[in-house]
Amino acid sequence: MITIRQQIKNLGSGRLIRFLGLLFLVNLTTFHLSAQNTSAGGRFEVDYIAGCAPLTIQVTPIDGLGSIVRQYDYDRNGSFVNDENFTFTQAGTYTILQVIQNVVPRTDSITVTVYDPVPPTFSVFNCESNSIQVDIDDTTYDQYEIDFGDGSPLVTINQGQIVPTHNYALQGSYPISVRGIYNSAFDNCGTNTTTTNTINILQAARLSLLEVTHISADTGKIQLNYTTNPDVVYQLEQSLNGISNFQFVKFINDPATCIIDNLNTRDNFYCYRINAFDACNGTILSSDTLCSINLEAIANDSFNELNWLTSSINFSNIDIEKDGASLTSIGSPSISNYQDNDVICNIDYCYQLRLNYTHGGVSISATQCVTAFSTITPESISELTASVSGKEITIDWDAPVNFTVDTYFVERSINGGVYERVGSTTSNSFVDSGLRTSNDTHCYFIQYTDQCGNASEPGRISCAILLSLDKNPNIVGQNFLSWTNYEGWTSGVNSYFLEKLDENGNLISSQNVGGSLSYSDNINSTEQIFQYRIRAISNDATPKESFSNTILVISEAAVAVPGAFTPNGDGLNDILEAKGKFINEFSMHIFTRWGELLFQSDNKDVGWDGTFNGKLMPEGTYIYKINVIDFLGNSSSKSGSFVLLRK
Template sequence: MLRIIIMFALCMASLGVLAQPYVSDKGRFQVDQISGCAPFTVNVTIIPPYACNGATPCDMDYEFPVLIDFEQNDFDHTYLQPGTYTLRILFQTQGFDQITINVLPNIQPAIQVFKCSSNGIQLTIPDNNYDEYVVDYNNDGTPEQVVPKNVSAKYSYTYPSAGSKILSVHGRNIGAADNCNKTLFPIAASGSLATPTISQLQVTDASTIRLDFANIEQNVLYKLEVATNAGTFQPYRDVYNSSMQTITGLNVNSNYYCFRLGAFDPCSNSVIAYSNIICSADFDATAINGANRLIWRTNSTGVSAYNFSRNPSGTTAISATPPQTSLDDTDVLCNEEYCYQLTTVYTNGSRSISLESCATAFTSQQPATPQNISIQITGTTSLDLQWSQDILYKPAEYTVFKNNVEFGKTKDQIISDNAFLVNAPECYAVSYVDECGNKSTLSAAACPLILTAVLQDDNSVVLSWNAYAGWVNGVDHYTVERYDEDGQLLTSVDAGNALTITDSDPDPNNQVIAYRILATAVDGTVVESISNQVVIIKQPNIYHPNTFTPNNDGLNDTFKVMSQYTETVEFMVFNRWGEMLFYTTDLTVAWDGTYKGDAVPEGTYTFRAFLTDMAGVKYEKSGNVVVLRKR
């Protein structure tokens, strides 16, 4: 039937084209065409016995009434603008003769071309500007197909081979010049239609999904289909020359939607190949006690993994695999909001990305007890407490207890006590309330390191201290530090786990020694504990001989009062009548048993000494000494 219609149209077209020339109203001239697309050229022929020549010129006006412009003996004219014109010719003795000229807009017809398999195409001409259309499937003049105006008609054509082709279509009217512009359409004929891919699905808001396609061919018509909640696929829309589609009017918070894209062959009116199936996920995050529960619902066919992004990020990645449809994220802190996004990964590499879902974590779980309290005594009445905290819990406020009585509150893991008493047994414990309002148990009590020091008669110092018990894994070792009176560290001795040590260092240069003990934990991350400082002033130990023998034999020839740590001295010797025989303030000078250069006789003499030690303490020493002279 279609063949009969086409042949009829061709015959009618031929009759229209041959219906020329066209004679003027009074039969004095004729034109080759009276209608055509701009630019449109008309050729005039004078019909005998009428003549237009040099002897009898004619005045010609082609564009009356638009433009009145007479030209003599001008037998052709090109119309540039569409419109209806009157072509007038003024013959000298006969007057005007005329004919109507219609110039049409030169519109390239709208066409739509779809590829088919087996090197075929299907053509639609949704254009009604012309009476008929000339189709040249190869744009080479053969074969041409003339079809009447019909916006819904579909024309199929099969190329003899695959490859690049150029299809041309132009319109014309019955009885008009065939000069209208062509629409050129390049197309690649192929033996089969490629299978498309939906490479990504992304939910952009609660009612909208964006689909991205791959392996899309130009001029192929695709059929997008949708299925809701594992239902049957239904036609949704046609896709043509587009690598992306936005789907609206959905309810992604209550449903999940699956899509597939079919390559459609209009010549056979069938889908030749379907893409992969990709689905959105009905995804939700809900806070439960101690975790955020992630629940999703989707079609798991072709799914290789479920990956989750989290903001703020956690310590480990979150993922799952089918048939899993939920998981609990326990890496959360209470009262903090976490936002999750589910990415469904398919075996072919496609991805489906959900909307973000957020939950604020909470827990009724009792938080971990504070541990590893370190105490550093910083002065005679002050100390600092520090402790460690499980990072999985976020304290809102700590409460510190001193001897089981509430001492103070702090938001930090440190507090100072400026009313500390060394001589009173004061111990500390810590608890806290976390940001969820849950209260920890009270920590084990920690008592400060208290150092005592006892000076012995020989100026050695016995140091003793209590065992430190504030740390979970205990003490690794104690260190004894010695400082001079200016605060400079003299020595540092590892005492191991001993709780007492004797300092027997004579150290003649430092009478004033300060001691303190450092406790180092087995756990290397714990801050050390520091004892009180004890200051010891060693005794000067003043002594002197009872006799001396000043006979220059190199043995016991001089006499003086001696001591340790002496800073200044004033030393005097008297005879029995109270006369001063010797006087010096030089620590290095002794009495040699003479007076004014003469040796004193044997006998008993009196001395007095005034000394000041390195600690600034003054001493007075007096007594008798016997002078003996060996013979």
């Protein structure tokens, strides 16, 4: 039997068949038999030999034996009763056995068939102008009786016949019942009822969204979102890799969404449309078409490549998303690939395409993820700052701009020797400890591996500034300082500064010496102990700085006594004073040549005026002895002679 539903499927190609001609007048004859049925021996009759459960049978004796006792076994279970009616509650084939003890033959029988009262299955298709087409795809019963629910005459058809189109006078809601009938059987079988809301005008579906929701190996799923009229018959059609050959997929039941699975969405793209169907006259209204996107993501050396296939019908643009964020938009349907260069190796990137149609529909691809890789040699480290602090050298460098570092490796050479690896780090700073920073030249370069495992070339070599001090042999009271040139910066050194620090490292003074690599410093410090250090400043807009080693300078306490003085009251050189630096404790004694003590003082600012007990001492030679303790606690003595003059 070809049902209306099957005929609708056959119309999926869009080539309409005038199947009104398939609707023909049906045989309205029914066979509701209720005549008596005679047993095999002719001794009794039953009113029905077939019907649906529960089926009640009435037995009528026709043997003419009067009031003789007759017994019946209705279901051949060996149990006999005198009752002449019985109800069969289960489907099956039963033999009713009659027994009369005093006649020959003693038994007579008849067979009864009891059917399962299954409600018949059918579908209702709404048509324009308040018409419907009932499609009975049930093959259980011999006949079917249709009640259209509007008071019109009942229609009875044989199995396999097509129900004529029914027209309602008014648009509304109608209960439609179909009852199954077996020939030569009691008419008590199953009835099925459904309610339909008629329509006046056929409404097309709106297909709004297509999304590939799952891909696993070779199978995928596509979800469709749409808007339909629940009272219109809709069929979903599918075309493979184009829009030229649509095939029926299924009828639309859910009014908002459906999922089509077991698709090879990895290798193909699929196009869909939804047809509103008038089963009465074959009219079809198709929705706009949406096509899936077959997206492929490929990781290449230092870039990810996207390729896709889809239909360009009603194309507006394709939006490309990367890790859930907008990446770019493609405005031409002729473009089907994209190269993403903004990737970092060993990072997973996930892409998804959104195809926007001119009619407002959207198609979303499945998400495709790839792991980026690269074999490009990373850029070398070009900015390196090596700076000394005590016995440590801190090395800082600028991280590479275009590469993500996995591990930095620090290579060191001492006094021009072979470079050896002294450590590794994941930050762009390293401290090299336990060094003889005032004696040896320490040079460094940085090498690293990026996230891809690629090793960079060796970076710029930078040697920490080594400061040296020599006493100037030609000039007393001068320190001659020299230092090595710093070459760790691409911009070069702007200036060197000679810095003096106190013993605690606090800055005392700073002298800009330009680009010079040496300097002669006059020792006129008030500090007995201090340190020298070189600070280099780069030419960058935000200057970098590098410090040399420090050199500790310790001065001895110095005392000077003039060779003569003239205490004559002219205000010039009237007092014999001892001058000195770095003196913490002081004592001075003055004697005659014969050892007689004339003067003593514990204050270096208090000198001898040339008198003793208020009397002027004569011209001549005198002896002094001075004892001092400096700020570092060191003791020293000095003695000598001077001349007293009165002129």
